Amino acid sequence: MWNQRHAQADTVGQVADVLVQNSHLVTPGAKVLDLACGRGVNALQMARMGLDVTAWDLSPVAIERLTDAATDQGLTITAEVRDVIAYPPEPASFDLILVSYFLDRDLAPAITAALKPAGLLFYQTYSQAAVSRDGPSSSQYRLGDNELLVLFSDLKVRVYREERLLGDTQQGWRDRAMLVAEKA
Secondary structure, three states: OHHHHHHHOOOOOOOOHHHHHHHHHOOOOOEEEEEOOOOOHHHHHHHHOOOEEEEEEOOHHHHHHHHHHHHHOOOOEEEEEOOOOOOOOOOOOEEEEEEEOOOOHHHHHHHHHHEEEEEEEEEEEEEOOOOOOOOOOOHHHOEOOOHHHHHOOOOEEEEEEOOOOOOOOOOOOOOEEEEEEEOO
């Protein structure tokens, strides 16, 4: 399913809001991981920022598209096909881990452990409180209220946004939650 979806996509996608809005928090030259990177739009953006980028995804098609895009743009990215659930990152191996639109709750402790001291987690994905049909239909792949805060409670929260269904639902940042958190 994922190979077909990545093969049929017109572009590499759109850079995650959590990265766009918070890139000023990233230390220049940091060793970063785009976990479950898809076609790698975030990995490409982080490489343009001068970071040491590793990108993993289960889909060989996604990794091939990322590798081709990086080559075309003259960017260096270590991209590999990897089942991140079966083979999570090693402890204390990254200064920053970015996760965008991927959710496996059981992986949260491994993600936390994979951050170096003072490392940052940039995470954004869909929430169960939604005003559109964007994202997965199953609540299994959508966050409950404040769930990112619970999943990564060992980290220090630096940025959190989850507007849910408050106020005028036609405005704002809806259907998703975002977290930037720091390892002590």
